[in-house]
Amino acid sequence: MRNLLQFIYRYHFFLLFVLLFTLAMVLNASRQHYKQAFIWHSANTFSATLFQVRANLASYFHLRHVNQRLLEENAKLLDRLEENFVVAEDTTRIYYDSLSQRRYTYTHADIIQNSVTRRNNHITLNKGRDHGVLPDMGVITPYGVVGVVKAVSSNFSLVNSLLHSETMVSVKIEKNGHIGSLQWNGENYRIVEMAYIPPHVELEEGDTVVTSGFSTIFPENIPVGEIIDWKIRRGETFYTAKVKLHLDFNNLAHVYIVKNLMQEEQEELENHASPDI
Amino acid sequence: MNLLKLIFLFLLLLLVQVFILNHIHFRGYINPQIYILFILILPARIPGYALLLTAFFTGLVMDLFTDSLAIHTASTLFAAFCRPAVLRLVTAGSKQDSETDPSFGSIGGLSLSIYSGIIIILHHSMLFFLEIFRFTEIAQTLSRIFQSAIITFIFVIIGFALLEKRAGSQSR
Structure with missing residues (x-):
């Protein structure tokens, strides 16, 4: 146990880096699932x-x-308004299809x-x-x-x-x-x-x-x-x-x-x- | 630099980065990342865990404001992890011990430039590879890294010069 603690103390810089980096990578991977990741986006x-x-x-x-x-x-x-058009032939009438x-x-x-x-x-x-x-x-x-x-x-x-x-x-x-x-x-x-x-x-x-x-x-x-x-x-x-x-x-x-x-x-x-x- | 000044610098860099530099695009896609100056300028005596946690937090805030999930966090963390080694490397030959804070006055212009240059390249490489994440576009990615790193480098050196000048005039 003492050795382990000593080990951790000795390499804490590297271990902490690995830990935080893994955390960042996990967050990055969850980017695919937009809904879970949403809190991190600027839409929060x-x-x-x-x-x-x-x-x-x-x-x-x-x-x-x-x-x-x-x-x-x-x-x-405005160009498309009906008033802009004159009916050219009065034999046909346009009905708008109510369907x-x-x-x-x-x-x-x-x-x-x-x-x-x-x-x-x-x-x-x-x-x-x-x-x-x-x-x-x-x-x-x-x-x-x-x-x-x-x-x-x-x-x-x-x-x-x-x-x-x-x-x-x-x-x-x-x-x-x-x-x-x-x-x-x-x-x-x-x-x-x-x-x-x-x-x-x-x-x-x-x-x-x-x-x-x-x-x-x-x-x-x-x-x-x-x-x-x-x-x-x-x-x-x-x-x-x-x-x-x-x-x-x-x-x-x-x-x-x-x-x-x-x-x-x-x-x-x-x-x-x-x-x- | 005391803690209050560092916090002020952090906020200043955040505002400049998010509201000004993120809207500057040289040649369409080169975007300077001045906030890395914050990691570069931290005192040399800072304990390792504090350095890493600061970097993690800085990156996270940047990610929050740029819609990029955790890629700034990862690359800033990586830059901070490499920082002590790089700082030792550039101060090894000189008479000063590696305990001096990085600035023009303490380690000299050349060492400061090499130190900033290496860290910026490492940071940008991580940033762009994580963002693009495709090896088919490798040539384009490398050119992006290189061009953005140059622009960031210029901004960082100007940043160092301005801060030093300000600090110098205050102490007089």
Whole structure:
């Protein structure tokens, strides 16, 4: 016993290091289970409140920019109003189908914590379970896809940004409808990669990439970015294209959270029909 | 440096790191980690267990504010574990014993730079490997480590110089 104590006393520096390091690694490993780890994230009340204060202050400096964007969005929506159209032929009448169902609803949220420098970037939003936000909802702006909600607390939610190795978005090329999958390679935060484009597809610089609407998370036709370069990598049979994002993740402040009202139904059918996958 | 000053320095570094430096991105992804200065500047006489616990706590606070679970904790802990050995290494040749606190005045500019440089490289290597955790991206990871370490090094040396100047003018 005395020897043991002596041993511990002699090597206490090393032993304490091993102990604390193991503890850190265990915490790190539990990162995968977001819900258990949630207390450590900035969505916990203390640091989230601090970030909210900072975000409030910082938002004043972006007001001009934000107003500009709002004006553009407004103009776009006004453009679609019914009053803008005259009926060209009076023999046909348009009836709105009362059976049509609503598929997506939108909630707006402010970003209170964001990063672009890490390999896996997270965003914290100031809306949570109390506002109807649930995991696996999409986060967008009219200028592009932002990410997917990963975990929620009662007033905040944690989003896996598009700049995260686990985020994959199903997209298509607007002009010909060919689909591919969008993922970030961790280098430049303005550029993401669109993979699995068949080699017979004719690509051009400046082709617009939009969401495909195939996943249950994002609505169709949200513009994402434009193609700037493409090639077939060694050992692969598909094109991988570089897509320059319309969205600058570094000055994001306001986003919309998308709720797909038919998500459950679609997923249930797809899982039911293909049990092998 | 007494305890009160250290606590003040800790809070100062925390604020600078979280609210300013975490929003600075050179070339898109290089992010200086000035808070490591706190581990570097601790007095040489600090007992081993206190050094490790301080590092653990510092890292944990950083993780809490940057949404990165325990990777700052692990890498700061690793840096603190290596600190006594590195400090002994750089002060071995000189006349001063290893009991002097690390600063320009005590161990000289060159030794201080080597000491800070080694610790920063160790800290950043741990940080980026834990964060990325993929050996397929190794070349990119190494370049990230190297570039970020250089920027952090510049900030740390400026930090040392400023603190020393302040302390010097106070004692006069």
